[in-house]
Amino acid sequence: xxxxxxxxxxxxxxxxxxxxxxxxxxxxxxxxxxxxxxxxxxxxxxxxxxxxxxxxxxxxxxxxxxxxxxxxxxxxxxxxxxxxxxxxxxxxxxxxxxxxxx
Numbered sequence: 307x308x309x310x311x312x313x314x315x316x317x318x319x320x321x322x323x324x325x326x327x328x329x330x331x332x333x334x335x336x337x338x339x340x341x342x343x344x345x346x347x348x349x350x351x352x353x354x355x356x357x358x359x360x361x362x363x364x365x366x367x368x369x370x371x372x373x374x375x376x377x378x379x380x381x382x383x384x385x386x387x388x389x390x391x392x393x394x395x396x397x398x399x400x401x402x403x404x405x406x407x408x
Contacts, residue, residue, distance in 0.1 A: 309335055309343040310403050312396035316376070317403070319390045321345040325358040330365055332406060338387060345407075359383060366390070370402045 310319040320343065322336060327348035336346045351361035359379060367374045372392060382388035392399050 307343045308403075308407075309345040310400065312400055313391070315396075316391055316393040317396050317399040318380075319345060319392055319403070321347055321388055321390065323358060323362060323386050323388060324348045325351055325353040330361075332369070334407065344387060345403075362388075366392070369406065370399065372399070 322344040333346040376393040380389045
């Protein structure tokens with residue numbers, strides 16, 4: 307299973323974020339306690355005053371060639387597990403995510 311799925315106006319992405327990492331990176335797919343797949347990301351930014359969320363949006367925008375305005379955190383704003391909405395052409399975004407994960 308993949309941690310992302312096409313929805314009518316874009317893609318829904320589930321991820322697990324590790325702040326204060328040594329470097330920004332995509333570390334593949336992990337499962338949560340219920341067995342649902344999550345994209346594992348590490349970011350250098352600390353989880354203080356929204357810095358990690360801002361860094362997350364900037365990192366994904368650059369990595370997936372999206373505008374920052376096209377990325378919204380739908381749930382998990384203060385937690386490590388987040389649900390994001392990536393607005394745009396869902397087929398194109400899914401292709402970019404597939405390529406990112408090899």
